[in-house]
Amino acid sequence: MQVITDWFRRYFSDPQVVFLAAALLVGFAVVLSMGYMLAPALASIVIAYLLEGLVSYFQRFGWPRLVAVLVVYIVFVVFVITLLFGVIPVVSRQVTDLVQQMPSMISSGLVFLTQLPERYPEVISQDQVQQVIGTIRYEITSFGQRVLSWSLASVVGFITILVYLILVPLLVFFFLKDKDLIIAWFMNYLPKHTRIAGTVWHDVDRQISNYVRGKFWEILIIWAASLVAFQLLGLNYAMLLALLVGLSVIIPFIGASVVTIPVLLVGWFQWGWSGEFAWMAAVYFIIQALDGNVLVPLLFSEVVNLHPVAIIVSILVFGGLWGFWGVFFAIPLATLVQAILTAWPRSNGESAET
Numbered sequence: 001m002q003v004i005t006d007w008f009r010r011y012f013s014d015p016q017v018v019f020l021a022a023a024l025l026v027g028f029a030v031v032l033s034m035g036y037m038l039a040p041a042l043a044s045i046v047i048a049y050l051l052e053g054l055v056s057y058f059q060r061f062g063w064p065r066l067v068a069v070l071v072v073y074i075v076f077v078v079f080v081i082t083l084l085f086g087v088i089p090v091v092s093r094q095v096t097d098l099v100q101q102m103p104s105m106i107s108s109g110l111v112f113l114t115q116l117p118e119r120y121p122e123v124i125s126q127d128q129v130q131q132v133i134g135t136i137r138y139e140i141t142s143f144g145q146r147v148l149s150w151s152l153a154s155v156v157g158f159i160t161i162l163v164y165l166i167l168v169p170l171l172v173f174f175f176l177k178d179k180d181l182i183i184a185w186f187m188n189y190l191p192k193h194t195r196i197a198g199t200v201w202h203d204v205d206r207q208i209s210n211y212v213r214g215k216f217w218e219i220l221i222i223w224a225a226s227l228v229a230f231q232l233l234g235l236n237y238a239m240l241l242a243l244l245v246g247l248s249v250i251i252p253f254i255g256a257s258v259v260t261i262p263v264l265l266v267g268w269f270q271w272g273w274s275g276e277f278a279w280m281a282a283v284y285f286i287i288q289a290l291d292g293n294v295l296v297p298l299l300f301s302e303v304v305n306l307h308p309v310a311i312i313v314s315i316l317v318f319g320g321l322w323g324f325w326g327v328f329f330a331i332p333l334a335t336l337v338q339a340i341l342t343a344w345p346r347s348n349g350e351s352a353e354t
Contacts (some may be wrong), residue, residue, distance in 0.1 A: 040164055044171035046212070051076055051176060053213050069176045077169065087239070094240040098266075105269045106136070208332040214299035219246045222291055229283045236270050245284075249291065251315060251327055256288055310334055 030038070051072050058068035110133060116124045175182070223246025230238035241263050248255030263284055271277040314334035318326035326333075 040167040041171060044168050044175055047168065047172050048175035050213060050216060053209065055176060066177065073173055073176060076172065090239045091243055094237045098237055098240065108269060211332050215250065218249050218295060218299055221295060222246045222249055222287065225287055229287065233280050233283065235267060235280055237266060241266060
């Protein structure tokens, strides 16, 4: 018991450390307990944070903040409208077409599987193929049941989408317009001495702003490049697959590996083992290589390098806690943990930085 008491006295004797710990605990408690209810507000904060970079860019050229906010907000609304009426209908139609084609695609795949023991009897046996076919049929049945449950809950989901479409743009505008007012109001309730918290926030703000905005541009660039490539090659469901490829960059290491499977499967069911399939696969892997070796270093040059194990663990932990947003912000949150550990006072009373 004395060891624990000494530890608390050593690390929590500084009021600034107590404030930082309390702020972190309150923040995590609010998100965990009321995250679903506050989802529109949290999403609006994230979007406003993304758009703040453009507002600050225009302000550096002497634009009044209100004018910069209005211009950026109009661009944001136009972008959302384009997604709602230009992209989503195409993706929805392609999803419907893909679902309708699934039985024939599955039949072709099963025929291919049944031929494997004849072609490679020393590698694959008939029993193994039957086990795989049984697993596939079970997964198809489970998927059908999930689709039915989704359709039953579609009314609730539609109402939720309507709420988001109304509240989120409204909240984004006020977060941008009244940013200084909101921050000043919030700062009135904070202690005067918050050096450690300020150090952590300064570091995290720099990292998160670079990461989130860079990730947004990476999604758009990879999505557009994949869409152009798939359209030129004549690949079916080009918009849907390109969108999946673009969104896959959200999850480092894992996303690209997972999305490769549907892209190659659709190409194989469309062309088989042909030259068109080889070209499509080559172009797809070239896009992935350029993303990892050119685009990522260019967009994320200022992001703190984290070990791959730390990135994967943060994805698992924060994704399990907060779903999509936890996965999207896994690296910034890992950076937050790193910044806290760096600024946290050591036993000699100094932070790790000193």
